[in-house]
Amino acid sequence: MGAAQGPIFRVESSDSWCVSSQDHQFPGPSSCPQPWLVFVLNLGKDSNNVCLHFNPRFDIHGDTNTIVCNSKDDGVWGTELREPAFPFQPGSVTEVCISFDQADLSIKLPDGYTFKFPNRLNLEAINYLAAEGDFKIKCVAFE
């Protein structure tokens, strides 16, 4: 079910991001427009077993325009990796493509730049996808 090893899956965001969910953990005015601070995509088995925590930070936790990636194994965070690439614009529709095999996940950013993150959990299938922060899932395709 969902993405087995190999296929790429694309996630596209919606531009109607200004409606934040109740559990929105970042302060900001409730009216639109609101500055983008951060968004998160978690992929894995469930909320405690995340093979890719993909966390672009516009301006939060001392990071500006940086992508922080990590994994969570049985609820325990791994070591963070940082990517300086940042092809994201606040308020825009954006698309991220993620493919994976036993060794790595490959993340292709909207400008085509691709980087890898190790598949530390060795998951053979991804069946959980969660978005948090200033990102609303609009479209998902498995190719």
Add this chain to the structure above:
Amino acid sequence: MSGIFEIMNMNMKLGTTLKIKGKIADDADGFSINLGQATDKLDLHFNPRFGESTIVCNSLDDNKWGQEKREDHLCFSPGSEVKFTMTFEKDEFKVKLPDGHQLTFPNRLGHNHLSYLSVQGGFNISSFKLD
């Protein structure tokens, strides 16, 4: 096949249509597509059952099932590729089946936003889109 695929923090508002495409497994005896707030709070549980030749719809509120609504219009079969649309309105859900037949299910829980999608059983999702 007994898998589950889940999407959290989706942004489905009133008036939105979800288009969902996928392939029904060759050995499927049924599958379900769930839309709601969380695993224990489902505004629409859409569950085609091949063994019974029926589509069962229901709602789940704090883990308590509501009253089933059955529709004997099963216009697809194991092994086929299918496309559905599900429109979320204030009073009801409108599900358009692959042959164009439409079934409805009341918006019993009265929510105006859906954030959770899950697919269970013999259905391999290939894409979904909110319009």
